[in-house]
Every structure is written in structure tokens, then in C-alpha cells.
Amino acid sequence: MAKSEKHKLAQTLIDSINEIASISDHHTPMKKHCGNLSRRLKLLIPMLEEIRDNQESSSEVVKALLSLKESLVPAKDLLSFVSQVSKIYLVLERDQVMVKFQKVTALLEQALSGIPYENLEISDELKEQVELVLVQLRRAIGKGGDVYDDELYRDLLSLYSDIGSVTESDMLRSVAEKLQLMTITDLTQESLALLDMVSSSGGDPGESFEKMSMVLKKIKDFVQTDNPNLDDAPMRLKSRLPKLQDGDQDRPVPPEDFRCPISLELMTDPVIVSSGQTYERECIKKWLEGGHLTCPKTQETLTSDTVTPNYVLRSLIAQWCESNGIEPPKRPNNSQPSSKASSSSSTPDDEHNKIEELLLKLTSQHPEDQRSAAGEIRLLAKQNNHNRVAIAASGAIPLLVNLLTISNDYRTQEHAVTSILNLSICQENKGRIVYSCGAVPGIVHVLQRGSMEARENAAATLFSLSVIDENKVTIGAAGAIPPLVTLLSEGSQRGKKDAATALFNLCIFQGNKGKAVRAGLVPVLMRLLTEPESGMVDEALAILAILSSHPDGKSVVAAADPVPVMVDFIRNGSPRNKENAAAVLVHLCSWNQQHLIEAQKLGIMSLLIEMAENGTDRGKRKAAQLLNRFSHFNDQQKQQSGLGVEDQISLI
Structure with a gap:
């Protein structure tokens, strides 16, 4: 219970x-x-x-x-x-x-x-x-509160205390920017928040809330004066539908996703900014040229002023127009597929048209088109980082992720997962692949059921994505560890390497260690340690050193009779293998002192002394830890029976 x-x-x-x-x-x-x-x-x-x-x-x-x-x-x-x-x-x-x-x-x-x-x-x-x-x-x-912005506090307190006085515009601008009250939406939300506080006070807020409302009005008046076109600013509350010409009252209203968040007009040249939001090129160009450094819709700080065409959305808009009997919007001749909004493109237009064509083929109902498109994207993403950014920003990742599970063609699966692997090389794409596109379950599906090459590349993809700590949690929770253990045990030589690197990275996160132990990873590692021809000794020992720090890992490792194997690595292994073997023994001996007696009997003391003097930095630390444990254990035994460790061994 x-x-x-x-x-x-x-x-x-x-x-x-x-x-x-x-x-x-x-x-x-x-x-x-x-x-x-x-x-x-x-x-x-x-x-x-x-x-x-x-x-x-x-x-x-x-x-x-x-x-x-x-x-x-x-x-x-x-x-x-x-x-x-x-x-x-x-x-x-x-x-x-x-x-x-x-x-x-x-x-x-x-x-x-x-x-x-x-x-x-x-x-x-x-x-x-x-x-x-x-x-x-x-x-x-x-x-206490030693991380405040004291300047903001002083400025706001000055506004609060001197409601009727004239306030310098620099102070108002500073307050508005720091409080992020620069758009109609921000100001309206702040007003509603104050109104909620008034309501919760029972309708009698007192003088303080009234003065706060007057401060807000002062900020709002300044922002509107400083930006006369605020009513046309992004994220305004009042929604304006696209203009209809005379006689067009029956014309269907475009879906919200097809309209620019700034102009609310049907987009003719949609482009993606670094926050992942899509805007009409000319609208975002004016926004950026105005000195704004944030995404108009999310208010995130933009990491770059580069924009990339949203080919998929452009095609969907064209299809919607065609199905509704509307002439598709014409793209401006000076459209720049991947550049600053105001600068000329450094990439040939036909290259970007090619990406658009490939994305359309990914959505085709013909398996041959899907296979060939995924294969070409795989090659493009392999070539350079510019292609990786452009392909990801164009909306290719969700289409590739979709192919991981719906396609019955092994070759298509293989191309899709390898394309995602190549795209994940770009650091900016890792979060997008995992969170925005939810790719991990599809990758795990390929890891479980794909061809051997697809499984290998799925494992490599998980390793690439798990470089980010948050992704380790997501990947472990998606059930990736059991099929990785299977690949490590049964895969090709390359598959074993890919699985081992992914497992090592995932097991750095404490929560994944138990999952790996329960998936049967320890017996597989112990077997690989006894098969030098497998070429997996280094990887297996490194993972074992991580798992032996886990409570369940210790008991499972101990059951595999690891002490003779670890002592042999400390005696004959490479410097890296020596330090990992010593790390395993440190964890085991802290859990069960019987391992100390067994290691002593195998002649580990002289090996540890040599390692403590001449090993790697980590090896010296691990050797010193083990020597300290032997010393402490020896002292305990002397106190209890007057016999040291060596004396006890001689009696065994």
C-alpha cells in the first residue's frame, strides 16, 4: 500500500x-x-x-x-x-x-x-x-530582491507620484520598453490586468489602483503619439477582414493562417522570420527597417533579420485560391527567397524554386514522387548549413516526419529520417525538429521497424538531437531506449556504433539510466566487453561507468560478476578504459564492500597506486577514491577483529 x-x-x-x-x-x-x-x-x-x-x-x-x-x-x-x-x-x-x-x-x-x-x-x-x-x-x-531593475522602479515611481506633471519622453519610452507595453495588445492586456485587480478588490480599489491606471494612460498616450500608426501595429485586437471590391460580397474570406498578421491581407509572398512566424515580405521588411528587433506576433527577440520563403504556405494559398475561383496572388518580381528583408538574395532563384517543387512532391499521393523528393532533400541538406536553414524554414520537416510513419516504402523512410539527421546538424533546427514538429515518435518508429540503414540513421539522429539536455528527456520518454539497446545488440557494426553513442548521451540524464537498465542494456554491455573483435569495448565501458552510478544499475552490474573484468581493464586497458573501469569499481565498492575484498585478491592495489601516480587526471581521481575506500575498510576491519584486509584474504 x-x-x-x-x-x-x-x-x-x-x-x-x-x-x-x-x-x-x-x-x-x-x-x-x-x-x-x-x-x-x-x-x-x-x-x-x-x-x-x-x-x-x-x-x-x-x-x-x-x-x-x-x-x-x-x-x-x-x-x-x-x-x-x-x-x-x-x-x-x-x-x-x-x-x-x-x-x-x-x-x-x-x-x-x-x-x-x-x-x-x-x-x-x-x-x-x-x-x-x-x-x-x-x-x-x-x-531577497537584489535582482531588481532599480532604474525602472525609480522611473515608474516618479510617474506614479507626479501624475499631473509633464514627463520626459525618454523616461516614458524606457518604461514602456522595459515593461513591454509597446503595442495595442500589450497595453490592452495591462489594462485588463488592472481591471481584474479592481474587480477582485470588491469594486473599491483605493487610490493606488486609480493612480496605476493613470500611469498606464500616460504610457499609452506616449506610445500612440510616438507611433501614430499604432492602430496598424501587429497584434491589434480589432480584426480587419481583407478588403472586398464592389460586387465581391460573396467572396470567401481567406483562412487566418493565409493572412499576414501585420496587414491581415492574403499573403502573396509569405516569408518566415527566425521566430518561426510567417509574414508578408513587404510588411516584415518595413517592420525590420523601422529598427524593431522583435517578432511582431510573439514579441520574441529575433536572432537574425534573415527571412526565408514559406514555399509550402505559398502553394497552399494558391490551391485555396484555385478551389475558390479566385486568381492566385502574384508574387513580386523582386522576391528574395533567403536574405535580409531589404537586401538582395545571394542564392539563385531556381535553387529555391527547386525546394518548393520538392516540398510539393513530398505531399504527393504517388510513392515514387515522395521517395525521389525525400532523397533529393537528403542530399541538399547534406551539402551545407545554408541549405539546412532554408529547407527547415520552408516547412519541410513536418512533411518528412509524416513520411516516417505513413510510408510503407523502406527507401522513403530511410531518405526521410536521414534528411532529418542532416537537418539536425544545424543547431537552430534541433528544437524545431523535437518540439515544433514532434519528430521523436516517428524517429523511434523507424528505429523499431525500418531497414537496417534507416535504423542506423534514426539512432544517429537521436544522438544529434540529444545534444540538447531538454531533448534527452523527450527522447527517453518516447520509448527510444529499448530499440537502441536492440540495435546495439543485433545491429551492424555501424548500427552498434550509432546506438552506443545515442545511449551514452541519453544516459547522461539521470532519469534515463533506470530505463536503460530495465531495457536490458547491462548484459549487452558486459557481452561486448568480452568481445574485443566487436570494436565496441570503449563505448561499452563508458556507458557501463554511467549506469553503475544508478541504484538499479549497481545491482544488475554486480550480478554480472564484473570485478575480474574491471581489474583486467585497469591492468591492460587504454588510459580511457582504465579510468572508466575504475569508475565502475568506485560505484560498486561503495555499494557492497565484498567487491573490495574480491578486487584486492586480484591484485588491484599495485595497479591503483601506479594509476594514482601516472594515470589521466580522471584516472588519478578514481584510483585515489578506491585507495581511500580500501584504507577505510582496512581500518574498520582492524577495529572489529584486529585483522586487515590482507589478513582476511589469507584466511579465505
């Missing part, structure tokens, strides 16, 4: 933390405080996953988890409040809000301190990670 309750509690806590982390705080003056709190809570997830999956349980652990669950409620409430409340209020009442943060932080620190870590089967690394969170929480309690 306790085990079932513990499992449910731990999962509830994981879900709660993920929900808290998903609360938007990007546009609040307290975003740093919100981000720090969310980040610290997310660091607890690996520990909670271990607690959830461990077999042992106790009423004391359950009680501690319940306390942590209770402490998360005010944390979630506070972040929800901060993400929705008036920005002006947050700045002017920053001390009051900060007290709430400190109270929430203190509750979390108290709950974490009450967890009986000595009764939990979690790794030393996780205990250190939780201790780090505790240190950060305690520091946050004592530090």
Missing part, C-alpha cells in the same frame, strides 16, 4: 512541477525570480523519478512527499499570480511580492529538508543535486 501511495505521490509531484514550469513568465518584470524558482523545482524531477521507480518505501518517505506536495501549491499560485497580474503593480509593489517569493521558498526548503534521504535508494549524484537546490533556496531566502 505504501509503495503504491509513494508511486502516485511521486508522479503527482513530477506532474505538478512540470505544470509550474510551463506557466508563462516571459513578459513579467519578475521573470528572473519566476525562472529561478521553476528551474530549481525542475532539478528535483530526477530524484522524484528515482523515488517513484524504487521498490522500497516507508511511511516516513510518504509523509515527506506529502509535505513537498503541499509546499508546491503556494508556489504554483504565486507563479500564476505573477504571470497574470499588472506589470505596473509588480514593479511598484515589488517588496510585497518579494515577501511572497521568500515565503514560498522557505516552505519548499523546509519540505525538502524533511525528506529522509538516508532511507532512499538514490544515487550520490542525485543527493548532491538536491543538496545544491537546498543551498540555492536558502541563499534565495536570505538574498
